[in-house]
Amino acid sequence: MNIIFFDGVREIGGNKIIIEKDGTAILFDFGKRFSINSTYFNDSFIGRNRKEVHDRVATKELPPLRNFYKEWPGTQKSSIDIDIKAAFFSHAHLDHIGLIDLIDDAVEKYMSDYSKEVLSFFEKKGIIKNNISNIKIADKPVKVGPFTVHPIPIDHDIPGALAFQIETPKGNIFYTGDFYFHGRTNEKSCNFVKYAKNNNPYILITEGTRFGWGFVTSLTEEQLKQQTISVLEQCNGILFANPYEPHISRIQTFFEIANEKNKKFVITPPYAFILNRYSDIGDKFAKDILSSPNTLIYRSEEMPDTWESKPDGTFVDAAYVYKNQKNIVMLLDFMSIPELIDIKPEKGALYIHSGGEPLPSIDAENAKILQNWLKMFNIPYFNIHSPGHAAQPDLLRMAKEINPEILLPIHTQIPERFEIASDNVKILEKGVIYNF
Ligand SMILES: [Zn+2]
Ligand SMILES: [Zn+2]
Incomplete structure (x- = not known):
């Protein structure tokens, strides 16, 4: 089984995670990077209008996936020989969902009912274009080739956030999405931790947003x-x-x-x-x-x-x-x-x-x-604000408690910080194909 991470690696946001086995692949989140991380393009400099995807693939700002983009650049060969069969979105923050309208209509897209409503809000605001299709509500397990994806509600500062359990032939992968423990429905996050801990966690892919933030206060x-x-x-x-x-x-x-x-x-x-x-x-x-x-x-x-x-x-x-x-x-x-x-x-x-x-x-x-x-x-x-992400001690406690065989930190500037809580941390690099 292969896992590839594009963006969200040693940076906050922009998550794009591909899990593949025998040519069948599923995608988790397809987010926009925050503008402070822009390299070749930004919101006002979008480049050549009709070659947006082409140019972003050429500059390695987008993964070179065939049969995935609405406008796949015909002249470009895919360097990754896989087909994404379905895309799952953890929640409707733009750093997780913001590039959804680049994805071809043929790719099935799963998200919570709340996330779908937020998407229509972004359409009204003109942030997301208005031709999004093939969206299904993720309210039960979905089987895609060798994988079964279970949506698990988790608490975050937007309603309808999901974590995922991905059953694979090698064992269970858990992906947290973004989460915190001081929200109105924090029992969801606590239940996720308990559930992951009790269900043979092979791999845990977790956010670590607040590592390095200094303060640990989280107002309820x-x-x-x-x-x-x-x-x-x-x-x-x-x-x-x-x-x-x-x-x-x-x-x-x-x-x-x-x-x-x-x-x-x-x-x-x-x-x-x-x-x-x-x-x-x-x-x-x-x-x-x-x-x-x-x-x-x-x-x-x-x-x-x-x-x-x-x-x-x-x-x-x-x-x-x-x-x-x-x-x-x-x-x-x-x-x-x-x-x-x-x-x-x-x-x-x-x-x-x-x-x-x-x-x-x-x-x-x-x-x-x-x-x-x-x-x-x-x-x-x-x-007067309170962040939507777990404080550093909470992140460490969570990692210790779930105790996976492999811990993969993303959505953080300091992935090494998880090494305090676990000996099983693997530090990732963007675009590398990892075999697990
Ligand atoms: Zn995020
Ligand atoms: Zn978020």
Whole structure:
């Protein structure tokens, strides 16, 4: 059995894992690398329009797989003589799913129902193109040639995250995807660890994002809520916040803050869109938020007409928010920040940056623009956030407990750090074919 890792090796994000036996291969994640890791192309320099895949294969930014890309460069020979039969996506963060629309329609794609909804959110935003097809919901084991892939729910800062157990003729491979132990459904992560430990783990492919990050603190949503309330109580004006739109647990936290402080919960259309999508697949939090009489959807004629507006929400405009601002918690996505001109925030307004766009470490230019807007309106900025990845001690404890025959760290800048917890660590190199 062969395993190949493209990207996500000694870097955070961009995961592309291929597992192959006798010519049949399956793929786990097909993510976009973070822009700080860009080498030959980036979001604004996409190169030659009609040769995107060709050029990215030529520069080794994409793996040279035949019968896999929508537009396989005919002149180029595949150096890897395998056919990918199916692609499995652990969750809908772009560093795991971001290149999905390069994949040919003939390749079956599996993901959770939540991930599929997030994908439609990215389509609306124009981040993912709109011709994604052949997506199946991964809610039961899938057999592909010699492999059986079992989806296992795991907790991460986006709903619907999956780990995978891959039954192979050589034994069980477990792939964690991204995960943490301090989220609202952390029992999923604990159950995964127990399950992997008890099911003969031959190989564990695990993330190690926070190795090297220095701090080990991980706020729970409850702690984050209390910190936010303590700031809000001192300011007493409108509270703006920008959680990442698909992160329902964080949206729930701000909804709870609004309820506890007897304030209205106002959301911009991108939040309403994703909540509607989650609600349609039975998410209880999303349903509760949308059906609450306290929840209001912000509508402005200046906003782009990207988001469907469902008739069943209560809509308010800038004049309403202006008039009632002392009694409002508002989720304001970055693209909607110019609405501040019409909302006219008064003294006491505050802005809680909580994991949404722009992230200063990734998008410095927009982070500066955000600061300028807040400065113009004299709104204090507070960063109250908690990462969606397990802290370093948790990662080590997990590795020790599962104790696989082989541990393969990815999605980390310091894979060697797992050697503290295990003698079975193998340090990987990008694009190398490993035989296990
Ligand atoms: Zn990731
Ligand atoms: Zn992630």
